[in-house]
Amino acid sequence: MRILCALAYGTLAAATVASTANAAVVEYGLKATATSSSIYPSAADLNLDAPFYGTFSFDTTTNQLLSFEIQPFPFAYQNGANLEPTLSGSVVSLFNTAGACDLACFIEAVNASTYAISLPATTYTVNFGSPLNGTVQGFGGSMPGVGANVRGTFAVTAAIPEPATWLMMLLGFGGMGLAMRRKASKLRPSEVLG
Known part of the structure; x- marks a missing residue:
């Protein structure tokens, strides 16, 4: 989970750097x-x-x-x-x-x-x-x-x-979505039902 969050954060940071550089x-x-x-x-x-x-x-x-x-x-x-x-x-x-x-x-x-x-x-x-x-x-x-x-x-x-900026942003959002989905799939049935 931490790795995926770090990956998503890193991707968004790279998008910002790429956008600034260009x-x-x-x-x-x-x-x-x-x-x-x-x-x-x-x-x-x-x-x-x-x-x-x-x-x-x-x-x-x-x-x-x-x-x-x-x-x-x-x-x-x-x-x-x-x-x-x-x-x-x-x-x-x-x-x-x-x-x-x-x-x-x-x-x-x-x-x-x-x-x-x-x-x-x-x-x-x-x-x-x-x-x-x-x-x-x-x-x-x-x-x-x-x-x-x-x-x-x-x-x-x-x-x-720029198109490269859009791509980096989409990859970052995709990584965060995957991390949230993995977290939701690890919940026990009792946690879901309350």
């Missing part, structure tokens, strides 16, 4: 929420108010933005439309030309940003707040026969753990 490159989630929207003609299968998501990765050692991805906007696809935005390179370029900025100030800039999406030629425009203070635009396919304008804001969500 913390140079971090990945964060993004959530975009619509603040206003309009569509023509009105169509029930287009949900303009649904949030959409994205991620960005950042190197905290060199203070470099590595990527900035936005997932497809949550329209129901029609006519084979593909609304996959292409913004990453433009955002990284804006970040590099804006001067020195660490992770905290980039998160601040994202949280102060607004976006606009226009259909049918799907253009994605992001206006970054201070300290980036710049605009990037990407194209993401088209939706023929649908006209829409959506505006909204971004919010940075929690950091996304």
Whole structure:
């Protein structure tokens, strides 16, 4: 029992060390929420108010933005439309030309940003707040026969753990579960019945 507990504790400790050692490159989630929207003609299968998501990765050692991805906007696809935005390179370029900025100030800039999406030629425009203070635009396919304008804001969500960290945590929880199960199986019937 003590050995299993020690093993589980050691595994969790290793996960913490591994996570800290690899913390140079971090990945964060993004959530975009619509603040206003309009569509023509009105169509029930287009949900303009649904949030959409994205991620960005950042190197905290060199203070470099590595990527900035936005997932497809949550329209129901029609006519084979593909609304996959292409913004990453433009955002990284804006970040590099804006001067020195660490992770905290980039998160601040994202949280102060607004976006606009226009259909049918799907253009994605992001206006970054201070300290980036710049605009990037990407194209993401088209939706023929649908006209829409959506505006909204971004919010940075929690950091996304690396796969190795998840594996270590699962192994640690598994070890603790096994230890508890072994302890429960050693109970005498009289102890179980009270």
